[in-house]
Amino acid sequence: MDLARHWRLKDQRYRLEGTVCAECGAKFFPPRQVCTECKSTNLKPHEFAGRGELYSFTTVSAPPSGHEEFVPYIVGMVKLDEGPLVEAQITDVNPADVKIGQRVEMVTRKLRAYGDDGVIVYGYKFRPIVNGS
Amino acid sequence: MSVMKPKRDVGIIGYGAYVPRFRIRAEEIARVWGGADEGVPIEEKAVPGLDEDTVTMSIEAARNALARAGIQPKQLRAVWVGSESHPYAVKPSSTIVAEAIGAAGRANHDSPLLAADWEFACKAGTEALQAAIALVGSGMADYAMAIGMDTAQGRPGDALEYTAGAGGAAYIVGPAENSLAYFEGSYSYVTDTPDFFRREHQHYPQHGNRFTGEPAYFDHTLHAARGLMDELGYQPSDFAYAIFHQPNVKFPQTAARKLGFAPEQIAPGLLAGKIGNTYSGAAMLGATAVLDIAKPGDRILLCSFGSGAGSDAFSWVVTDKILERRGRAPKTAWYVARREVIDYALYARYRGKLVMN
Numbered sequence: 001m002d003l004a005r006h007w008r009l010k011d012q013r014y015r016l017e018g019t020v021c022a023e024c025g026a027k028f029f030p031p032r033q034v035c036t037e038c039k040s041t042n043l044k045p046h047e048f049a050g051r052g053e054l055y056s057f058t059t060v061s062a063p064p065s066g067h068e069e070f071v072p073y074i075v076g077m078v079k080l081d082e083g084p085l086v087e088a089q090i091t092d093v094n095p096a097d098v099k100i101g102q103r104v105e106m107v108t109r110k111l112r113a114y115g116d117d118g119v120i121v122y123g124y125k126f127r128p129i130v131n132g133s
Numbered sequence: 134m135s136v137m138k139p140k141r142d143v144g145i146i147g148y149g150a151y152v153p154r155f156r157i158r159a160e161e162i163a164r165v166w167g168g169a170d171e172g173v174p175i176e177e178k179a180v181p182g183l184d185e186d187t188v189t190m191s192i193e194a195a196r197n198a199l200a201r202a203g204i205q206p207k208q209l210r211a212v213w214v215g216s217e218s219h220p221y222a223v224k225p226s227s228t229i230v231a232e233a234i235g236a237a238g239r240a241n242h243d244s245p246l247l248a249a250d251w252e253f254a255c256k257a258g259t260e261a262l263q264a265a266i267a268l269v270g271s272g273m274a275d276y277a278m279a280i281g282m283d284t285a286q287g288r289p290g291d292a293l294e295y296t297a298g299a300g301g302a303a304y305i306v307g308p309a310e311n312s313l314a315y316f317e318g319s320y321s322y323v324t325d326t327p328d329f330f331r332r333e334h335q336h337y338p339q340h341g342n343r344f345t346g347e348p349a350y351f352d353h354t355l356h357a358a359r360g361l362m363d364e365l366g367y368q369p370s371d372f373a374y375a376i377f378h379q380p381n382v383k384f385p386q387t388a389a390r391k392l393g394f395a396p397e398q399i400a401p402g403l404l405a406g407k408i409g410n411t412y413s414g415a416a417m418l419g420a421t422a423v424l425d426i427a428k429p430g431d432r433i434l435l436c437s438f439g440s441g442a443g444s445d446a447f448s449w450v451v452t453d454k455i456l457e458r459r460g461r462a463p464k465t466a467w468y469v470a471r472r473e474v475i476d477y478a479l480y481a482r483y484r485g486k487l488v489m490n
Contacts, residue, residue, distance in 0.1 A: 014233040045240070069489075070183050091184055092154060094473075108192045108233050109184035120220055122188060122229060130471075132463025 006121050011045070013123030016106055018084065020046035029084040050106030051129065052080040059095050066112045078104055078126050092127035103129045136318035136364035137263070139270020144312020145304050145449065146204070146276070147458065149197025150421040151190045152300035152408050152468035155180040157480045159295050165477045166290040174381040178298035178409025180475065180483055181284045185299075187216045188226045191282045192233045194303035197462035198278065199234060201313070202305045206235035209305070210274030211247040211265060215257025215413045216301075217331070218284045225250050230280070247277075254329060255378055256439025257281060258301065258413040263445055265306040266316055276307045281437075283412035288337035289486060296381055298409025300468070302417040313458050314424065314433065314449040320361035322353055323443030330441065340440075346384070349442045354378065354388045357444035358436045362392075365448055369393040372448075373431035376402035376419035378438035380410045388436075401426055407469050413439075422465040429453040 011017040018029030023040035029048055034041055057076035060067075067073070074090040076098070090098060091109055104126040111121045157180055159173035181190065191214050199206060212231040219226045227248035231237035237246050247268075251257040258281015265277035282301030287293030309315040328349035331338035341349070354377060362368065369375070375394045377385035382405050389399045402419035404411075411418055416437040423433055429451050436446040481487055 010232060011238065014229075015235055047235070089184075091182070107189075109189050110186055111184075120186075120188075122233070125184065130463055130467070132467045133460070 003119060006119065013111075014108060016048040016050050016124055018046050018048055019043040027082045027084060029080065029086055048080055048082055048084075050124075052078045052086070052104060052126070054090070054098070054100055054102045054104050054126075055079045055085060056100060057090060057098055066114070074098055076104075076126065089125040090127065091125040105129045136320055136361065138316070138318040139267060141270045141272055142309035142315060143266050143269045143306055144309040144315035144452070146307035146312050147198040147200070147202025147305040148421050148424055149194040149199070149201065149303045149462055150300070150418055150465040150468055151194040151197070151282070151302070152179050152411075152418070152465075152471075153181040153185050153190065154471050154473050155182060155483065156472045156474050157477065158474060161477050162295055166294070174295050174383065175406045175409055177407065177474070178296060179300050179411070180480055181299040183483055185284070186220045187214070187218050187282045187284055188220055188229050190284070190299070190301060191226065191230045191280045191303065194280060194282065194301060195230055195234045195278060198303040198305050200462040201458045202276075202307070203458070203461070204276055204305070204307070207241045207244040209236045209276050209278050210245060211268055211277035212236050213247070213249055213251055213261035213264060213278065214280045214282065215251035215253070215259070215261040216281070216283050217252060217254055217257065217412055218286070219250050236278075253443065254439035254441050255380070255412045255415060256437040256443055256445055258417045259435070259437035259445040259447070262304055262306070262417070262447070263319060263321065265304070266319070269306045269308070276305055278303060278305050281413035281417040283414050285410065285412045286337055286484065291337070292342070293338070293340060296405070296410040298411045300408055300411040300418055301414025302421045304417065311454070312452055313455040314451045317448040317450060318361065318365055319445060319447045320357050320364060321443065321445045322357040322360060324353070326440075326442035328440045328442055345380075345440070349440060350378070350380065350384050350438050351388060351391070353442050353444040354436055354438045355391060357446040358388075358392055358434065361434070361446040361448060367432070367448070369398070371432055372398060372434045373427065374402055374423045375399050375434040375436070376416055376423060377436050378416045378444070379403060379405035379419060380415070382406045404465070404469060418465060424451070424455065425459055425464045425466060427451045427455060429455060
């Protein structure tokens with residue numbers, strides 16, 4: 001079940017926690033230990049705001065093991081407002097309504113469950129931004 | 134005086150709603166199982182998506198509550214989730230919610246936090262709310278979060294299947310001086326009444342049909358609401374709005390009439406016809422719909438009911454802080470209006486009613 005691996009990843013999966021370079025300000029997601037811009041190793045945790053733009057997407061109908069129950073589902077590449085490009089599922093939208101360039105926001109959803117008796121893994125997905133009024 | 138109130142004045146400083154986007158029409162359930170001739174208890178009910186459960190729904194409601202409250206997550210001293218549909222039988226939902234909203238975790242090792250799951254059928258959320266009031270009221274904490282959230286299941290073909298919906302709300306309790314609605318008092322009433330229950334390892338609950346009415350819902354709801362009003366010296370006319378637990382549309386309407394409330398006092402908080410019975414979320418979500426429209430000075434009665442059985446009744450008075458805070462997160466009416474109607478086949482898939490192995 002990889003309990004330790006999922007536990008280690010919870011900060012980035014639950015809150016989009018990456019890193020920011022204390023020297024040059026470059027931001028990274030997933031977190032990096034060395035800045036690719038200035039080679040500094042002085043990186044601090046950074047929580048991304050969770051908003052961005054859909055760069056590209058596809059619909060998955062032949063899923064990897066553990067995701068069969070969710071097909072068909074949309075996987076997208078989201079260009080976060082702070083810079084990094086994140087790969088994530090796109091949820092709360094029908095495939096026909098997904099558009100490149102669409103504004104999206106992070107939500108926390110169920111990523112998979114290890115059977116009926118195993119751990120449930122939660123993490124980020126993105127959905128079209130809601131105005132809520 | 135037997136009204137319950139802490140020595141320190143407290144109130145709601147933030148609130149957040151969540152309702153999933155799928156809906157199944159009651160007439161669609163009747164098409165599959167028959168029974169439409171007798172009429173259906175609601176129009177439609179909310180259904181969670183494949184990637185949603187009580188934890189994910191609680192997280193969104195909690196983030197909405199934090200946005201309205203305007204506090205940092207690490208200022209919370211409790212994250213309590215009331216539900217009868219926790220994804221794990223053993224392992225708290227509340228720790229997942231607390232980490233996801235940034236109230237728990239390694240970065241918060243200098244900020245103590247309580248987290249626990251509450252269970253009392255449909256009043257698990259208001260029980261957590263009572264505890265949050267007490268925790269802040271005692272001075273142990275400045276801020277505590279209470280959530281009522283459910284993804285309820287009804288046995289296919291059973292009367293409950295028409296109404297068992299999904300949704301709920303999160304509340305942050307804090308000092309009265311920073312509240313958007315201050316707390317005047319509460320009154321709780323419980324008895325051992327087996328009107329509805331689910332035994333361990335069972336997927337669907339059992340209920341006592343008409344036994345769920347008079348000795349259960351009505352006895353407890355009326356007793357708690359009357360107790361609160363008597364103790365505080367209020368009449369129904371002193372309240373701008375009243376919200377009752379809503380297993381269907383008729384029960385809260387009847388309870389309101391028996392207590393002397395007018396239909397317009399309960400209409401804004403009566404959501405069951407559009408989203409079904411959201412169990413632990415029902416009364417608390419009705420109250421978020423009311424807070425979305427209430428004016429400063431409005432007094433609100435919130436009265437839950439949980440099978441087994443008991444009711445918590447609360448009196449709140451809205452402050453002018455509501456005006457600047459309620460626009461900071463999606464409104465309850467927006468979640469209710471966001472809807473994608475599905476048929477019974479998709480509903481059966483989304484709710485795990487198909488045997489796959």
